[in-house]
Amino acid sequence: MLSSVDNQKRPLVSLHNVGVRRGGRWLVRGVDFSVSRGEIVTLIGPNGSGKSTSAKTAIGVLKPDEGSVERVAGLKVGYVPQKLAIDWTLPLSVHRLMTLTGPLPEPELRTALEAVGIAHLAKAEVQHLSGGEFQRALLARAIARKPDLLVLDEPVQGVDFSGEIALYDLIKSIRNSEGCGILLISHDLHVVMAETDTVVCLNGHVCCRGTPQAVSQSPEYVQLFGTRAARSLAIYSHHHDHTHLPDGRVQHADGTITDHCHADDGHHDHDHEHHDHGHHHAEGERHV
C-alpha cells in the first residue's frame, strides 16, 4: 500500500483528454476522469462505448494515442477483467487462482474467499464454477492483493439480482475497510451502485457525469426491490442530447452536426432526466 502523505492527496490515477485509436478509428476520445483513494467511480455506457478501453488505459494496459494518464508511483492494481476464458487443460483451483500474480499468506487468502462467500470452493477447479461463483473468485483474488486501486470490469455479470446486491455491499465494505479507490464498469445504463461517488457516462467520449440520485428518494423502487436493494443500487437518470451518426459525426439536439462532441463545445446541456439512448453505433463491444 502507498502510504506517503503526498500520495494520499493526489488522485491514484487521472486521465486527461485521453484518446485511444485502433485501426484508424477512435475507440474513445476526450476522456477525463480521476479516481482517488476511497472513491468509487462508475463508468457506464452502451456496448462499444469505450468503457473497458478507458479502464485499461487508466491502469496502463493500453497506451493512450493522445492525452495523458497520470498514475501514482508504485500503484498496486487489482483487476477483474470482463472476459476470462481459461482453457480446460489448465488445472487451476480457486486456491491456486488466488496467488496467480503474486504470493499471498494463507490467512489473507482465506479471509478474501470468506469475504466473497466461496471459502467452501477453495479446492474446486475454476472451470467447474458457475458464472457467479467465478466472478466472486476473481473478485476475491483482486481484493486479496490489497490493491490501492481496484478495477472491476462488469463484476456482477452472470450474478443474479440478490447476488448483485450482495457483491455491491461487499465492494462498498472493501472501500470502507481498505480505503482503496474503485473503478467500476457497469453494463447497466441506468442502475448503478448507490455508493458511487461519480458516474461517468461514456459513448466514445464522456457524455455526462454526476452523482447517482439516491434510491431512497424513489419510493416505487424501494417498494419494487426492497430496502436492501435500495441501499445498494441507485438510478442514474441522465439525458443524452445528441446522436452519433453512422459516419462518426455527431448531430446535436439543435440540429447542428459536428465532427466530434466534447463536453465544452456548447452543445451539451446537463439536464439529468431519464431519456432513451439515441446512438446509432452499429459495432459491437471491441476487445483490444
Place this chain on the structure above:
Amino acid sequence: MTMGIITPRENAMFDDFFLRAVVAGVGLALTTGPLGCFIIWRRMAYFGDTISHSALLGVALSLLFQLNLTLSVFAVAALVSILLLFLQRRQALSADALLGILSHATLAIGLVIVAFMSWVRIDLIAFLFGDILAVSRSDIAMIWGGGVLVLAAIIWLWRPLLASTVNPELAEAEGLKPERAKLFFMLLMAVVIAIAMKIVGILLITALLIIPAATARRFAGTPEMMAVFASLIGAVAVVGGLFGSLRYDTPSGPSIVVAALILFIFSLLPLVRRGGAAAAQQGGQ
C-alpha cells in the same frame, strides 16, 4: 544421471548407442514437458508446428553457408517467432492464417534450397523423423546443458507466463510483463526445437511437446504438478518407445510418439483417471 562420476563399467555402457539414445531422449522429454503444458494451455499447438517446420529452412541455410546446424536452426526458429509476434501485432491477418503461411513457406523454401544444392546429399528422412540412435556424447551434453537452461528459464518466467495464460491484460495490469514473458517463451521454444530436431525430427517435435502434457492433465491438480508429470510421462514414453523400436525394429522417433500416444490413451481409461478426476469433481460440487 551422474555424468560427473563415470566408472569404467558405466563408461563402457555409455558407449552403447542405445543407452546414449535413452539418456538423450529422457533429457529432451524432461525439457519439453513444461513447455508442452504452456503450448496446450495457450492453444499454441500450431505455433509449435510452424516453428518446427521452419527448422528445415535452418537446416538448408546451415548447409548453404556451412554454419553450425543447431545454431542455424535456432536462429531461423527465433526469427520466425519474432516475425510472427510482429505480424500478429499488425492484426492484418488472423494468427491462424499467419501460422499457416509461415509454416509452409519456411518448409518449402528449405526444400527448394536443398534441391538447388546439387553438390550436397542429405538424408531428409533423418531431419524429418530424427535419428536418436545416432546421438553422440557431445549431443547429450548439449541436450542436458540446454535442457537445464531452458528449465531454469521456465521456472524464472513461471508466474508471468501462467498469469498471462489466464489473461494477459490481468497480468499486465498487476505489474507482470506478459509481452516480455511471451517473447522469452518463443525463444525457449526455438532452443528446444533446435535441440530436439536431431532426436525426434521436425515432424514429431510437436507430438513430444503436446502428447505428454495432454496425458498429464488427467492426473494433475495444479499447473506445477502438470508440468512435472508431463516431463515424467515424456521420459517414460521415450524409454518405452526406444525399447519398442529395439524389439520390433521400428524407426525410433515415431516409436517414441506411439509410446506417448499409448500412455495418453491409457490416461483416458476410467480406471486410471478415477483418482484425479473424481477428486476434481468432488471439489467442484
